[in-house]
Amino acid sequence: MALPPLTPEQRADALKKAAEARRERASIKARLKESTGRRGEEIAKVLAEAESNEIVGRLRVSALLEALPGVGKVKAQQIMEEIGISPSRKIRGLGSHQAQKLVSHFSE
Numbered sequence: 001m002a003l004p005p006l007t008p009e010q011r012a013d014a015l016k017k018a019a020e021a022r023r024e025r026a027s028i029k030a031r032l033k034e035s036t037g038r039r040g041e042e043i044a045k046v047l048a049e050a051e052s053n054e055i056v057g058r059l060r061v062s063a064l065l066e067a068l069p070g071v072g073k074v075k076a077q078q079i080m081e082e083i084g085i086s087p088s089r090k091i092r093g094l095g096s097h098q099a100q101k102l103v104s105h106f107s108e
Contacts (some may be wrong), residue, residue, distance in 0.1 A: 021055045028033060028056060029067035039068055040107030049100050050091040057092030061085055061102075072084070 006014065028046060035042045046064060048061040065076035080087060083101045085094065094102070 005023050009018075019023060021058070024055045025063075028059065029063065032064070033069060035069075038107065040103045040105075043068075043106055044103045045104070047094070049090060054092075057090065059091050061089050061091055061094065062087060098103040 012085070023072070028049075032039075032042055032046070046056065050059070055056075061080060062076050065079060066069050066073060077087065079102075080089075083098055083105065085098055085102070092094075
């Protein structure tokens with residue numbers, strides 16, 4: 001299905017909105033990367049924020065985990081497999097048990 005043609009104003013608005021979303025997701029990743037406290041608490045904060053903020057909710061769980069210090073692509077994939085989270089899952093798509101397991105995994 002082809003997208004309808006956009007007017008120049010609509011295109012500019014869409015580009016602004018996309019840039020804002022990227023900035024917000026990048027700030028969350030930076031906050032996680034700089035966090036020196038408990039990682040479980042930081043993840044819980046992001047999960048709570050995702051309930052009310054659609055931009056945060058669209059962040060992939062793998063990107064969230066990879067933003068944590070000491071967690072790369074392989075370790076993030078292992079954690080997600082262990083918990084039972086699909087590689088393409090976004091934060092807002094997590095079930096309550098998955099979110100709880102994710103927080104408890106980093107609270108240990």
